[in-house]
């Protein structure tokens with residue numbers, strides 16, 4: 001049972017130039033309590049976490065941690081006081097081992113100053129044992145060999161290493177499989193039992209309902225709800241987040257039948273794939289299911305010319321295309337919205353307008369020659385429809401919230417209207433309101449004749465949006481499953497390899 005308040009946030013305010021990111025935010029976390037923070041893209045969740053972690057300074061209000069004033073001046077102070085943030089994209093040093101990564105910047109030393117590797121090994125082994133990570137990652141494994149889930153484990157071990165009082169998880173499950181998510185929930189249960197206060201930030205409301213004691217809703221930088229989980233519902237949370245009724249589940253696509261094949265892949269092979277053949281017709285959405293690491297993102301990147309192809313052909317509209325680079329792919333009328341949009345899709349120091357127009361006008365160097373007006377009219381409808389929160393079109397993309405950055409990359413490809421659009425996790429990190437809007441936009445694009453390849457790890461999204469589903473396992477693909485034959489069970493079995501893929 002939760003007991004004393006371990007974190008007390010009172011009337012916190014924070015402004016950036018032209019943006020009031022937080023205003024009057026108040027919330028408490030008791031020891032042994034899981035408090036989720038939810039809110040639309042740009043609501044202020046990350047800003048709050050960054051104030052708690054000492055990355056940002058607050059402008060107004062107070063924070064008390066374990067009874068002590070804690071408006072942390074820097075990340076080290078926050079750490080010493082017992083606040084830990086498990087980041088979504090952990091920084092991992094590639095050329096050192098897991099145990100060194102856990103201790104990075106604070107290696108234990110022996111008298112005389114030499115690094116005490118034995119102490120490090122002992123601590124990390126004990127932590128893995130205590131929190132159920134034994135066997136999931138080798139402590140001597142080099143940082144560069146870690147999967148996203150293993151990087152996440154390193155980040156968690158860093159947080160739990162010593163003296164933790166409150167730990168905050170920022171969208172922890174977005175790159176985890178179902179099985180890994182269950183393990184994370186078991187870990188959170190252990191931390192709860194140890195009396196640690198837990199903050200959980202997620203757009204996945206079913207997870208929030210499953211693991212929280214309380215949920216705090218932020219809207220436009222203000223707290224609009226603080227509810228005990230047993231006394232609320234997903235619908236109520238959504239209403240407080242977006243300020244209107246919204247059906248959070250499912251999307252009914254309009255059926256379209258077309259014959260014209262847009263994409264034809266024949267016997268494609270690469271470092272990650274063997275002999276892959278499939279096609280996508282105009283107006284069709286083909287969902288790609290599979291576990292993290294099955295080779296789906298790599299397939300998208302091979303098709304888009306980012307990763308090399310060893311053999312096979314790619315045809316668009318019946319013509320064989322030579323695709324050796326993204327520029328070739330764009331010329332062949334292929335668009336690609338990557339999963340990791342922040343790192344791969346955007347030029348952070350350029351404006352929202354430039355980033356969103358980039359594919360319409362095919363090269364950034366030509367943008368200077370274009371009239372501002374043309375760019376604005378090409379992208380504005382999508383910026384509106386996706387409800388991208390930005391003070392202006394000329395605002396640097398790097399200053400938007402994570403979810404809004406993701407939407408800018410989507411807007412770019414929606415505006416460019418390629419013949420084939422490849423979407424990798426199109427609704428990752430996007431809030432529930434925008435999610436429904438993105439489904440509607442994808443449906444509209446398909447209706448207009450675009451062929452869509454949609455990689456997704458969200459089963460409801462795959463099942464409701466796809467006309468056919470292809471499951472990848474270990475670099476190979478299954479026969480496409482028609483919409484009316486697709487079941488969650490069949491997909492999971494193929495993805496796990498418990499049924500034969502080929």
Ligand SMILES: Nc1ncnc2c1ncn2[C@@H]1O[C@H](COP(=O)(O)OP(=O)(O)OP(=O)(O)O)[C@@H](O)[C@H]1O
Nearest residue numbers: 016021041042043044045046047399400401402403
């Ligand atoms: N470094 C910054 N400079 C300027 N404005 C910023 C900065 N960081 C955040 N903001 C602004 O503060 C507001 C809140 O952003 P924040 O990143 O906290 O939202 P969020 O709730 O985490 O959103 P998401 O779900 O999209 O991650 C947004 O309007 C954003 O544009």
